[in-house]
Amino acid sequence: MVSRGQSAVLLWIALALFGLVAAVLPDDAQALPAFARKYNMNCTACHTAPPILNTFGQRFLENGYQLPGTEDGGITGKKKLGDLTLDDVNNYVSFRMVGNAVSNWNFKQQNPPGTDAGVAVNKTEFTFPESFTMFTGGTLTKNVGFMVELGYDTSTGSANVERGFVSFNNLLGHDVAHVRVGRFDVGAFYSYTTVRQQLNDVGESLAGTGPNGAACGSGTFNPCTINRMGLTPSALATKFFGLYDRTGNYLSPYASSLFNSGGEMGIDVHGRPFGDWFLYQVGVLNGANEPTGDSNKGKDVYGMVRFDYAKSRDFSASLSGFVYLGHSNAKVQTQDDVNWNRYGVSGRATYKMVDVYAAFAVDKINKTPTGVAGQFDSTATGLTVGVDTYVTSKTMVSLRYDNLDAGGMINERQSSSFVGTQVKHFLRNNIAVFVRNDFNLRKADTGSTAAQNLRNAFFSGIDVIF
Amino acid sequence: MRFWITVCIGAVALLGGIGIDGAFAVKPEDNRATREKGKRIYERSCIFCHGSEGKGDGPAGWYLGRYEAPRPRDFTTESFKFRSTASGELPTDQDLFRTVTQGIPGYMPSFAGLNEEERWQVVSYIKTFNPSFKEEKPQPLPLPLPPGPPTDAGIEHGRKLYMKYGCHSCHGDNGYGDGSESLKGNLKDSRGLTISARNLTERESLKNGSTPRDIYRSVMTGLDGTPMPSFADSFAGKEKDAWDLIYYILSLSQDRR
Numbered sequence: 001m002v003s004r005g006q007s008a009v010l011l012w013i014a015l016a017l018f019g020l021v022a023a024v025l026p027d028d029a030q031a032l033p034a035f036a037r038k039y040n041m042n043c044t045a046c047h048t049a050p051p052i053l054n055t056f057g058q059r060f061l062e063n064g065y066q067l068p069g070t071e072d073g074g075i076t077g078k079k080k081l082g083d084l085t086l087d088d089v090n091n092y093v094s095f096r097m098v099g100n101a102v103s104n105w106n107f108k109q110q111n112p113p114g115t116d117a118g119v120a121v122n123k124t125e126f127t128f129p130e131s132f133t134m135f136t137g138g139t140l141t142k143n144v145g146f147m148v149e150l151g152y153d154t155s156t157g158s159a160n161v162e163r164g165f166v167s168f169n170n171l172l173g174h175d176v177a178h179v180r181v182g183r184f185d186v187g188a189f190y191s192y193t194t195v196r197q198q199l200n201d202v203g204e205s206l207a208g209t210g211p212n213g214a215a216c217g218s219g220t221f222n223p224c225t226i227n228r229m230g231l232t233p234s235a236l237a238t239k240f241f242g243l244y245d246r247t248g249n250y251l252s253p254y255a256s257s258l259f260n261s262g263g264e265m266g267i268d269v270h271g272r273p274f275g276d277w278f279l280y281q282v283g284v285l286n287g288a289n290e291p292t293g294d295s296n297k298g299k300d301v302y303g304m305v306r307f308d309y310a311k312s313r314d315f316s317a318s319l320s321g322f323v324y325l326g327h328s329n330a331k332v333q334t335q336d337d338v339n340w341n342r343y344g345v346s347g348r349a350t351y352k353m354v355d356v357y358a359a360f361a362v363d364k365i366n367k368t369p370t371g372v373a374g375q376f377d378s379t380a381t382g383l384t385v386g387v388d389t390y391v392t393s394k395t396m397v398s399l400r401y402d403n404l405d406a407g408g409m410i411n412e413r414q415s416s417s418f419v420g421t422q423v424k425h426f427l428r429n430n431i432a433v434f435v436r437n438d439f440n441l442r443k444a445d446t447g448s449t450a451a452q453n454l455r456n457a458f459f460s461g462i463d464v465i466f
Numbered sequence: 467m468r469f470w471i472t473v474c475i476g477a478v479a480l481l482g483g484i485g486i487d488g489a490f491a492v493k494p495e496d497n498r499a500t501r502e503k504g505k506r507i508y509e510r511s512c513i514f515c516h517g518s519e520g521k522g523d524g525p526a527g528w529y530l531g532r533y534e535a536p537r538p539r540d541f542t543t544e545s546f547k548f549r550s551t552a553s554g555e556l557p558t559d560q561d562l563f564r565t566v567t568q569g570i571p572g573y574m575p576s577f578a579g580l581n582e583e584e585r586w587q588v589v590s591y592i593k594t595f596n597p598s599f600k601e602e603k604p605q606p607l608p609l610p611l612p613p614g615p616p617t618d619a620g621i622e623h624g625r626k627l628y629m630k631y632g633c634h635s636c637h638g639d640n641g642y643g644d645g646s647e648s649l650k651g652n653l654k655d656s657r658g659l660t661i662s663a664r665n666l667t668e669r670e671s672l673k674n675g676s677t678p679r680d681i682y683r684s685v686m687t688g689l690d691g692t693p694m695p696s697f698a699d700s701f702a703g704k705e706k707d708a709w710d711l712i713y714y715i716l717s718l719s720q721d722r723r
Contacts, residue, residue, distance in 0.1 A: 039575040040670070044529040056514040056526040069510025072579020175510070276509065312517035316525030352528045393532040 033094035033430060033465050035065070038074065038138065043429040043465075048355050049388065049396050050430065050465055051196045055310040055350075062189060062270065062279070064145030064169035064178055065138050071170055073142030092136050098200060099130030099154070100436075100461035105228060107453055128462055130154055131200075133162070143169040147184075149263075155203065163263045173273070180268040187236075187260045189270055189281055189306060191320040191346040192359040194236050194260045198388050198398040199420045199436060202457070204230035204254050204450070219248040221333050223412055226450040230254030231418060231438050231457065234382035234404035235344065235359035242376065242409030243330045243340070246297070251330065253406060253413075258342045259302050259324040260361070266299075279306040281322075287329040298327030317349040333409070334371030341366060353390040359383070363407065372409070380407030398422040414451035417441040424463070432463045493559060494583060496590045504591030507584055511577065512592075516541065520595030530573055535654075535661035535692075538574075541595040545656050545691035548674045550606035553688045553696035556596070558604050562589045570673045607686055607698060609679055613706055616713035620706075624714025627707060631700060636693065641666035641718035647693075656691040663693075669719040682712050 036043050043050055046057030053061060059068035066072050105123045132154065137147035149163040165182030187194050207225035210216045216224035221244055230237075236256040243251045256262060266285030272278060280303075287300035304322035309315070322344050328337040346359035365378040386400035400420040406413040422436040438457040494500055509518070515530070517523040520541035527538040539546065548565050549557040566585045569576035577585060593599040628634060636653060638644040643665035647653055655661045669676040674684040685708065688696030701708040 040569070040571050041575055042530065042572045044532070045526070045573065045575070048529050054514070054526040054529050055524075059510075059514065067511065067575055067577065067579055068514065069507055069512075070577065070579035276513075310514060310525050312513075312519055312521065312523050312525075314523050314525060314528050350525055353532060390532050393534050 074139035239380035336369035504587035
C-alpha cells in the first residue's frame, strides 16, 4: 500500500522522468516500422500520429497493404525467396510496446468496501509495458495481403492472436471489392477506429466476486463487482451491465465489442466502386462471444457505408454509419440467449494539424427474456467526442469526452461521463512518452458505484513501435 | 582500407555512370486521352498529398513535416526540386517520371507498382496544373560520365572544394547535416518552413537519388525552393573538380560502412 505522500512523490518522479527522457533523446527519425522500412518512408506519410491513419494510410490499408491506386503487390523491397536476408525480415515484422509506466488511481471509497483488500484511497502502480504486440503483414503477391498480430497483455498474462487474416484485393476491378478472411478488426474502415486511438484503453478492475459474495467467472452467470471502472471510448463499448458470453463469463461493459471489437472471425467485403467519395463494407461473423465450436449459434451480420471528402485545402472529412445485427450473441443472467444489435454513426475531420472525431452508438437487445423482464433496460447509448492536435512538430495534445448511458440490469448499471486529457511527445516518430489525466464528471463524495467513486486517474507512459 | 574504399567508390561510380540512373521509358503521346487516364490515377494515388488542384495541399500532406519542411510539391509554381535542368527552370518529363518511379526517400513512395504507361499518364496530367509546361521546353544540363575512377588525391581535392564552396556551413564538416546554419535553424524553404540540411553520410536518404550521377545532378542544378543552390556556374569548365567533389561526398558515407 502506498500512502498519499508517497503517491505524490512517485508522480513527481514520473513527471521528472518524462521530462528527462524528452530532453536527452535525439530527435531525428531513423528507426521505422515494417511498412515504412519497406517503402523507405517516414511513418507520417500514413499516420497523423501513430497509430491513427491519415487519408493516404487509410487507402493503403483498404487496398490490402498496397499503395493507393496501385496493385503493386508490395513490389518495393520484394525479393525472391532465395535472396532474402535477415535484414529483409525488418520489412515484414514490427513490434509495439505500450503502456502506462505509472498509474495513479484516486478513489473516494471502494465498492463495496473491503472487496479489494489493499486498494486504498490512492493507488499508484508501475506497470509498463501493459501490452506487447508483434505484428507481421504485407503482401504475398499482387492483390493478396495478410496480417498477423500477436498480443501479450502483461496484466492478465494472456497471449492472443489479436488479428490474423488474408485479403484478396481489387476483385472485379480496381477498388470494386476487397475480401478479408480470418480474424480481423471489423471497424478498421470506420471514421473512428477501435484499434487506433491516442488515449489507450484502460481496463476495469473486477473484484472476482459478485455483490452477493459469490464467485463470478466462467460458467457462473454471476455479475462481477466492478471496483474500478475502465476507460474506453463509450461509443465502442459494450454498455450493458448483466450480459454474459455463452459460457457464462461476465462481459465488461467497458470493453470494445461488436462492430467495434478489436478482432472477430468471419468474412468481410469492402470497396469504393464509385470513386473515392464512397466506401461500402458488409460482412458476416461468427459473432461476439462465440466460443470455438459453438456451431448451433447463428451468425452476426453487419453493413457500413462511409462518405469521404479528401481532396485539397489541407482538409479531409468522413461520415460513417453502420448497422450490426447479432444473433444469439450474448446471454442474460437467466442463461437465455439474446440478440444484441448496434447502430452507430461517426465522423472525423482533419484540417492541417487538427484532427476532430465523434462517434455515437445505440445498443439494443431484441426481445428481453421474460426471466429478466422489468429488470433489464434493453437500450444503451455511448458518445465519444475528441480532438487531437499537434502544438509543435513533436508534441500532440488530445482531449476526449465520453458519456455512457448504460443499459442492462437496472440494479447493476452505472452510467458514467469522463474527460480525458493527454500530452504526447514524440521523441522520434516511433517513440513517444505521454502524460494523461482522466476526470470523472459524475464523481460523488458519497458515490457507492465504480462510476462515481473513481474521482481521478493519472497516467504516465511510453509508446514504442519498432 | 583506404584502397578498398576507393575501389568501392569507383565501382559505384561506374555503375552509376553506365546507366543505372533511374527508370527510363519511351514516352507515350501526350494527348487528351493520356491525360484523362492520368487524372484517374492521380485521384487514386496522388491527391491525398498533392491535392486535387496540384497545390500540394492534400489532407495528408501536412503530416509529413508538420510545422517543418517538407510539404508536398505544389505543381502550380515554377519551383521544382528534382530536375536535370538549370535552376529556375521547369523539370523535363523524364525528371517527373524519374521522381514518380523512384519516389523520394522518407517522403514519397516509389510508384513502380504502376506500370510505365500509367506513370507517363500521371506525368502528362501533372503538367496540366502548370500552364508553363505548354510554353517552355526545358532542356537538361549535360550529365557527363565520371572522368575516371576516384583517387586519394582527387578525394582530398574534393574535400577542399567542399570547404571552399561552403557546403560545410549547412551539411557540417563531416557531412552529418550539422552545419552551423542548419543547427541555428536558419535554413528555410520557399514556404518559409524550417528545413534541415541532408546528412550526407546516409546516402540512401538523399532525396534526389543516391547514385554518383544523381548527386552530380543535385550539385549542378540545385534544389529549387530550398537553400541548396546550383553550383553549375562554379564548376563551368571544371568538370573534374565537380567529380572530385562528388567522390568526396561519396566517401563520407563509404568511410562509415
